[in-house]
Amino acid sequence: MPRRITDSCIACGSCVAVCPVDCISEGDIYVIDEDVCIDCGACQDECPTESIKEA
Numbered sequence: 001m002p003r004r005i006t007d008s009c010i011a012c013g014s015c016v017a018v019c020p021v022d023c024i025s026e027g028d029i030y031v032i033d034e035d036v037c038i039d040c041g042a043c044q045d046e047c048p049t050e051s052i053k054e055a
């Protein structure tokens with residue numbers, strides 16, 4: 001399953017740096033394009049607030 005980012009995101013940017021397909025967009029809360037996400041889980045491992053969940 002692709003990942004999605006929940007409301008607890010603090011917009012730190014750590015997830016963007018590790019995404020191999022660049023499908024995470026910046027914002028007040030970051031957003032994953034679930035159509036592009038390849039479900040690698042790299043972002044989930046980096047998130048300091050555990051804001052990234054399986055969609």
Ligand code: SF4
Nearest residue numbers: 019037038040041043
């Ligand atoms: S699971 Fe992988 S491909 Fe999907 S958003 Fe996270 S780092 Fe990117």
Ligand code: SF4
Nearest residue numbers: 009010012013015047
């Ligand atoms: S690593 Fe987590 S807290 Fe940081 S921008 Fe990504 S989803 Fe938000």
